[in-house]
Amino acid sequence: MALPRSPYNPLTHLASLRLTLVLLSLSIVLIFVGTLAQVDHGIWWVVEHYFRSLYVWVPLDVFRPVFWPGRETPWDVSFIFPGGFLLLGLLVVNLIAAHAVRYKVRAAGGTLVVGGVCLLVGAGLYALTVALPTLADMIQQDVMLMLGIWALPTALVTAGAYLLFGGRKGGIVVIHLGLILLLLGEFVTGLAADEGRMQITERGSSNVIMDVREVELAFITPAADGRERHVVVPEHLLERSAKTGEPIEHPDLPVSVSVDGLMDNSELRTTGFAGGDLRTVDFAAQEIDTVSGTQADRSDMPSAYITLRGGGETLGRQLVSVFEVVRPIAFEANGRPWRVVLRFKRTYLPYAIQLHDFRNDTFTGTQVARNFSSDLRVVEPGGSAREAYVKMNQPLRYDGKAFFQAGYLQHPLNRNTGTILQVAENPGSWIPYLSCVIVTVGLCGQFGASLFRYGKRTAAQGVR
Amino acid sequence: MSKTLPNTKSAEQDVAHALSRVLQAALPMALCVLLALWLLGSVFTARGAGTAEGFGTFDYAAFGAVPVSEDGRVKPLDTLARNTLLQLSGKQSLVEEMLLPGEGDEGRPAIVWLAEVFAQRPEARQRAVFRIDDPDVLGLMGLTVEDGKYFSMDQIAPHLKAIEDQAQLALDLPDDERTRFQEHVIGLRSSVGLLFELQVGLRPHVLPPTAEGEDWVPLANPGTGTLAELNPAAMDRETAVSWAELVSAYRADDPGAFNSRVKAHRRLVDGEVPDKAGKASFEQRFNAYRPFVKSIVLYLLAGLMGLLGLLFRPMLSPGWARSVWRSGVGVLVLALVVHTAALVVRMWLQGRPPVTNLYSSAVFIGWAVVVFAVVMEVISRLGIASLAASIVGVATLFIAHNLAKDGDTMGVMQAVLDSNFWLGTHVITVTLGYAATFFAGFLALLYILLGMATPVLDKKSARLLSGMVYAVVCFALLFSFVGTVLGGIWADQSWGRFWGWDPKENGAIMIVLMNAIILHARWGHLVRDRGLMCMAVLGNIITAWSWFGTNLLEVGLHSYGFTEGAMTKLLVFAAANLVVIGIALAVPTRMWWSFRPKPRPTGEPRSPKPHPAG
Secondary structure, three states, X not given: OOOOOOOOOHHHHHOOHXXXXXXHHHHHHHHHHHHHHHHOOOHHHHHHHHHOOOEEEEEHXXXXXXXXXXXXXXXXXXXXXXXXXXXXXXXXXXXXXXXXHHOOOOOOHHXXXXXXXXXXXXXXXXXXXXXXXXXXXXXXXXHHHHHHHHHHHHHHHHHHHHHHHOOOOHHHHHHHHHHHHHHHHHHHHHHHOEEEEEEEEOOOEEEEEEEEEEEEEEEEEEOHHHOEEEEEXXXXXXXXXXXHOOOXXXXXXXXXXXXXXXXXXXXXXXXXXXXXXXXXXXXXXXXXXXXXXXXXXXXXXXXXXXXXXXXOEEEEEEEEEOOOOOOOEEEEEOOEEEEEEEEEEEEEEEEEEEEEEEEEEEOOOOOOEEEEEEEEEEEOOOOOEEEEEEEOOEOEEEOOEEEEEEEEEOOOOOOOOEEEEEEEEOOOOOHHHHHHHHHHHHHHHHHHHHHHHHHHHHHHHOOO | OHHHXXXXXXXXXXXXXXXXXXXXXXXXXXXXXXXXXXXXXXXXXXXXXXXXXXXXXXXXXXXXXXEEEEOOEEEEHHHHXXXXXXHHHOOOEEOHHHOOOOOOOOOEEHHHHHHHHHOOOHHHHHOOOEEOOOHHHHHXXXXXXXXXXXXXXXHHHHHHHHHXXXXXXXXXXXXXXXXXXXXXXXXXXXXXXXXXXHHHOOOOXXXXXXXXXXXXXXOEOOOOOOOOOEOHHHOOOHHHHHHHHHHHHHHOOOHHHHXXXXXXXXXXXXXXXXXXXXXXXXXXXHXXXXXXXXXXXXXXXXXXXXXXXXXXXXXXXXXXXXXXXXXHHXXXXXXXXXXXXXHHHHHHHHOOOOOOOHHHXXXXXXXXHHXXXXXXXXXXXXXXXXXXXXXXXXXXXXXXXXXXXXXXOOOOOOHHHOOHHHHHHHHHHHHXXXXXXXXXXXXXXXXXXXXXXXXXXXXXXXXXXXXXXXHHXXXXXHHHHHHHHXXXXXXXXXXXXXXXXXXXXXXXXXXXXXXXXHHHHHXXXXXXXXXXXXXXXXXXXXXXXXXXXXXXXHHOXXXXXXXXXXXXXXXXXXXXXXXXXXXXXXXXXXXXXXXXXXXXXXXXXXXXXXXXXX
């Protein structure tokens, strides 16, 4: 079954255990510097540059928080290091090659048949649990139920592996199968998972999911039957215009836009206040450092300065910002009123979610949150509705998405005026659960066997 | 046994031999019985010890058991007193510097000070309970480091305005731009504020609920913030009267009235919240028993006996060697019993699984290592596992003692962490992973140190020890992997993201990878015993980083309290481990004392095979 193990077979080198050790060691170093990098950069930035990349230039400055508390003057020296995708990819190749070269099927005859059947039936049952939509739903809802359902196929797969590969290697085969599944899950998550936020004010409703990692510039004008028309410029176009200075033009846009400056994170200061009405305050924005991964619970608040030009006339340089206190730019073009806002990237749901009530309980005499919860109602366009209660550690699962209680909106004057839900969608979210089960069984089998052998050996030596 | 008997028929020698056998059997038993008596006896003396006697006739013990609600938890005044004093001064009781002239030099329990604070007695202002280390903060008050470490409210009061102004300036800055001076000024301001809130009756919430749906309330009105205006919610509570009476009895220095008022107040509170009052009273006894201090003493004793037993084993007869070994293991088991009992009591008081914060993780890691070690010791009987456990036991409890300075060690949980299911599965498993990795690392340290610097690690012991390290690493991988993945599943259940690469997750996965590296290197025969040990020592550094380093990154570099300078301690720990690895790799094993080729015994041919460590 196994391929010949000769120096001329390239698989022999790919399968080398030395390569495994080198790759695992490099992974530890990468994760360490990726952690340190979060002192200066946002977690998503680090994930993109360190963990979901082929290589990364690591500045020596990342080591300074640990070794040199003073960080005023950067060193500006970097070294190149393999990125997460490269290391992970090589590890998978190494693992598969190792199995091809070193893991011989030891069984023959009846054992071979029984082992093979166990393995296949187990795999088939796994596939069945995942493929049946109702079952997949059930799995999402109840962890214990899922473990119960996966007990039989896991037992079959484990038995199959032990029968085929023998007592010393069967457990390792099971462990590695689970690990490959875990990595596959991360791959699916990287490709297909999405997450965003939803804000609903009390007694209001919303069908908008915001992605706080990305902004968009929206041009909004009234349309027929009380609706609105939104023309949206995505972030990459804004960035390009900010870099090249070229204006953005499109038939759907009433004017052309050039971005004079796009700030990934900003703070506002007031520049003018006509007195009386707070709505007449003018603001200026200035760029500040992006939120770093070690500062939990904060997110970047981008702003931009843009110039709008239409029909030969310019509206001048104006501020747009995700801060809601900054008023939209209003103008008229071709006889229609328009307003322009910078906002977090939106996705619209085909149904709406209403918030009846939001509760924020704290522990007696403290500001420590005891529980946040929201009374929600999901309203489909047809009019059918479903009540839901969401609190910490208890999300609403609907339409393949999960709505988690993440925080609350606080109006400057009165408290608890709305809820913030984290919305996550990940078709591969069950994979790590299954992988955890398989690897745990494999590890227990493998180490149980070693412990047994160790105990027998120690007893045989008859120490004292 | 029989072959070790001296080959003689003399009756005298028989008697001497029988006597030494009796002594050998008696030593461990006598030692354990004595220590057990001490442990049991302290249970009964714990209530009085250090609380009631010698400080007038005030019944501080009864007063310390009065339940109050503070920071979201019902606790006895004794716990409040200890924690508050710890926050202000870094001490759990009034030490010599905080005593007033004429009070002698014997320390007093913190509850004495708290009673003075509540009663607004002059002593409360005169006691030097504020610890100030920063020379610039001292300079602000016209003082220098030569004036001491501890200062009283009377000394600070004239400078309150300056402190407040500086603190306000500092508070306007983002956390990471503050200087050391500014952090300390903010710390001093909050300490002063804490004392003020205790004095005016804003803290703690002393009045229990009288009906379903009500909550504990403080005596003062939180709206106005002074005792001058009684909290409207407290008006119709009977306990408000009994509390006021006991405080004024103390102010009037009338022990008789105070003691009877304390009893009356406790009867009322017990009637309102019997469960909580019972727990609070138990917690006070638990505090007075100081189980972790007792455990530290026992671990030290067990460690000392283990070390001596190991070093002098070649000189002892096998009978005595076993007697000393039994004594050491017996003391270790006693320490474990106390440690376990304390862990269980904390779980019962809190109604939670054992690990809820950094403090309890230190207590739990030490406990788990000792449990692993006792199992390993019974299997291997080398005396090395128990020595490693004694060291880790002392170290972790000492770390826990320092972490306690950050506040209540049984504080309430943030909403998102408030899940006994996940605290009981993910947190326990991943902490067991830390514990097993540390245990393997400390066993490896002992292998290197004993192998190099002593002759006690013979061939057989070395082989057993290396098998032990391997087995522990296996468990470490199992626990750290399962714990890490369960953490991901918790995250997926709580906010829909299995893995987010945040510092704590990264720390956990680094431990998993390190253990995987060790096992793969050993399975592939790429390392022998020496290499295995060096890698296991490396695991110490990685685990310490995951445990503390990531927390240090999160709180920033200028944090106040224990974490200050913790990064330096972490680096020293890492450097020490690296030095051991460096020396172990630099010195060839044939030059290690234990593995030196022995001079050829007469009549036996020299073994052509190399020694097991390589």
